[in-house]
Amino acid sequence: MVPQLILVTAFTLYPIVMTHVYSLFEWPGFGPLDRFVGLRNYTRILADELFWNAFQKSFIFMAGTVALQLPLALLIAILLNSERLYGRNVYRTLFFIPVVTTSAVIGIVMRSIFASHDGLVNNGLQLLGLIDRPIRWLAQGDTAMIALILVASWKWLGIKMIMWLAGLQSLPVELYDAAKVDGASFWQTFRHITVPLLVPVGVVVLLFSMVDALTAFDLIFTMTEGGPGFATEFMELYIYRYAFTSFAGGLPQLGYASAAGVFFGVTVFLISLVLSLLARRASQVRR
Amino acid sequence: MRLRTLLRQLPVQVVLAVVALIWIYPFIWMVSSSFKTNREFLSRGLELLPEQFRTENYVRAWEVANFSQYFQNSVIVTVSTVVIVVVISALTGYALARVQFPGKRPLIVLYAATLFIPKGYTIIPVYQLIRELGLLNTLPGLILAEAGAAPVLFALLFMAHFSGIPKELDEAAELDGATFGQTFIHVMLPLAKPMIATTVVLQFMWTWNSFFTPLVLTLNNPDLRTLTVGLYAFVGEYNTDWTGLTAAALISIVPVLVLFLALQRYFIAGLTGSVKS
Numbered sequence: 180m181v182p183q184l185i186l187v188t189a190f191t192l193y194p195i196v197m198t199h200v201y202s203l204f205e206w207p208g209f210g211p212l213d214r215f216v217g218l219r220n221y222t223r224i225l226a227d228e229l230f231w232n233a234f235q236k237s238f239i240f241m242a243g244t245v246a247l248q249l250p251l252a253l254l255i256a257i258l259l260n261s262e263r264l265y266g267r268n269v270y271r272t273l274f275f276i277p278v279v280t281t282s283a284v285i286g287i288v289m290r291s292i293f294a295s296h297d298g299l300v301n302n303g304l305q306l307l308g309l310i311d312r313p314i315r316w317l318a319q320g321d322t323a324m325i326a327l328i329l330v331a332s333w334k335w336l337g338i339k340m341i342m343w344l345a346g347l348q349s350l351p352v353e354l355y356d357a358a359k360v361d362g363a364s365f366w367q368t369f370r371h372i373t374v375p376l377l378v379p380v381g382v383v384v385l386l387f388s389m390v391d392a393l394t395a396f397d398l399i400f401t402m403t404e405g406g407p408g409f410a411t412e413f414m415e416l417y418i419y420r421y422a423f424t425s426f427a428g429g430l431p432q433l434g435y436a437s438a439a440g441v442f443f444g445v446t447v448f449l450i451s452l453v454l455s456l457l458a459r460r461a462s463q464v465r466r
Numbered sequence: 467m468r469l470r471t472l473l474r475q476l477p478v479q480v481v482l483a484v485v486a487l488i489w490i491y492p493f494i495w496m497v498s499s500s501f502k503t504n505r506e507f508l509s510r511g512l513e514l515l516p517e518q519f520r521t522e523n524y525v526r527a528w529e530v531a532n533f534s535q536y537f538q539n540s541v542i543v544t545v546s547t548v549v550i551v552v553v554i555s556a557l558t559g560y561a562l563a564r565v566q567f568p569g570k571r572p573l574i575v576l577y578a579a580t581l582f583i584p585k586g587y588t589i590i591p592v593y594q595l596i597r598e599l600g601l602l603n604t605l606p607g608l609i610l611a612e613a614g615a616a617p618v619l620f621a622l623l624f625m626a627h628f629s630g631i632p633k634e635l636d637e638a639a640e641l642d643g644a645t646f647g648q649t650f651i652h653v654m655l656p657l658a659k660p661m662i663a664t665t666v667v668l669q670f671m672w673t674w675n676s677f678f679t680p681l682v683l684t685l686n687n688p689d690l691r692t693l694t695v696g697l698y699a700f701v702g703e704y705n706t707d708w709t710g711l712t713a714a715a716l717i718s719i720v721p722v723l724v725l726f727l728a729l730q731r732y733f734i735a736g737l738t739g740s741v742k743s
Contacts, residue, residue: 187618190592190611190614190615191580191614191618192576193591194588194589194590194591194592194595195588197590197594198590198591201590201591208590255482258478258482259482264479265471270482270486272727273486273489275730276489277492279675279726279733280493280675280722281694282677283675283677283694283697284693284715284719287701288711291711291712292492299492299495341734396677397675397677397678397694400677401677401698422590437590440590
């Protein structure tokens with residue numbers, strides 16, 4: 180108990196408090212913490228175009244991955260939920276494999292797979308006759324974003340599938356039997372029984388997907404490094420750049436980076452809070 | 467009868483098989499590329515079978531690109547972190563489930579709230595803390611940072627697990643003269659085996675795959691790189707060695723993949739369990 184308290188205090192609670200403290204100082208990360216600047220880091224953030232660019236890009240990425248993953252994962256989960264389906268465990272394993280593999284490694288390998296010249300994706304698309312000329316995936320802002328959304332959705336779909344499956348398995352079987360007796364079609368059953376009953380699970384899946392996408396770092400950092408330009412520089416990369424590199428005028432700016440971290444952290448926390456409340460309400464309505 | 471079921475499933479089976487193939491194709495492609503030469507890789511990228519299976523890419527990654535060192539670092543960091551996290555979170559979970567003390571409920575709520583804090587939010591002070599402890603660019607520093615960030619979730623899961631075990635068991639052990647510690651080790655831990663397995667596999671996966679923390683904490687010492695950071699550096703140093711890269715990438719992901727395939731049900735139990743809580 181005591182070592183746990185020390186660890187949690189030192190590595191979770193203390194950092195949360197200290198991030199707020201740092202955010203009020205101008206500080207390169209070494210030397211005395213004595214240049215108190217009040218809220219100036221925050222006003223600088225709010226005036227920084229690149230900050231808002233990162234903020235917006237984070238949300239575009241999040242919207243893209245959520246819109247792609249949630250329905251597809253649900254569809255696969257419904258197919259795999261049938262007990263008579265041959266090989267359901269094998270399929271489940273295959274869809275889950277990308278989840279356990281290392282994001283940073285996947286990001287690096289995907290650079291090669293999405294390469295303009297003779298990349299696997301371009302070669303495949305050309306072979307199928309879908310494109311005439313290779314797409315320069317990671318050299319243009321929009322296609323780099325699309326590539327990231329595709330790879331992230333591919334990688335983390337498995338976990339959403341497992342969550343949906345857990346939800347599907349908790350639904351009362353009697354309702355489905357009753358629907359069958361009443362002669363409801365697959366679509367009617369889906370529309371009037373499955374969907375309404377799955378709403379509480381859906382909110383939880385949504386919450387996890389959003390937070391995961393908003394805080395993704397490894398995959399993006401290794402695959403595009405935020406580029407080309409700042410086209411895929413999401414919030415976590417923006418913070419990293421100011422905190423640990425000498426990109427912005429010589430010294431790292433830990434105070435400034437902390438302020439950006441606090442602003443973004445609070446945003447993510449508020450979103451989680453609202454969605455958790457929604458999840459709780461949805462599951463109460465069901466009872 | 468079985469044949470008829472199979473026939474009726476045929477459309478679904480075809481769709482699932484195609485999607486599943488797309489899903490694992492990148493890995494098949496990685497394995498295939500890792501046995502090719504770089505020239506072959508560029509000229510015949512779409513062909514899956516190499517002209518002949520060469521292991522020289524693996525040898526090059528392991529010896530020349532220092533992946534033997536990175537592998538060793540990853541193993542040390544991951545195993546130490548897993549051991550620390552299992553011990554601490556099992557003990558804390560047990561204490562939270564059995565011992566009454568003032569401020570217990572607020573403490574649990576505070577614990578739970580920290581689960582929602584994004585990592586970028588805390589990495590700067592953690593970095594500072596490790597630096598002030600004089601552990602920057604050392605393996606113990608890295609282990610401490612990895613272990614420190616984790617045990618809250620598992621402590622809560624252990625708490626839920628131990629709360630479900632009837633108190634009569636503890637009391638019986640006490641009647642037999644067992645101390646609190648003995649009860650924990652001989653009665654409670656054996657009952658918590660599935661929870662321990664879940665903690666081990668999930669924590670192993672997280673630490674093994676961790677990139678941000680080791681990147682930041684080993685920026686100035688290449689000898690301490692873990693596999694993930696090492697692979698990232700590899701791209702910068704040997705940027706045209708595509709097949710060496712795929713071999714190195716496979717060296718990095720195979721251990722966690724094997725662990726997953728062997729202990730799949732604990733992965734899935736753990737992940738659905740943490741979602742529910």
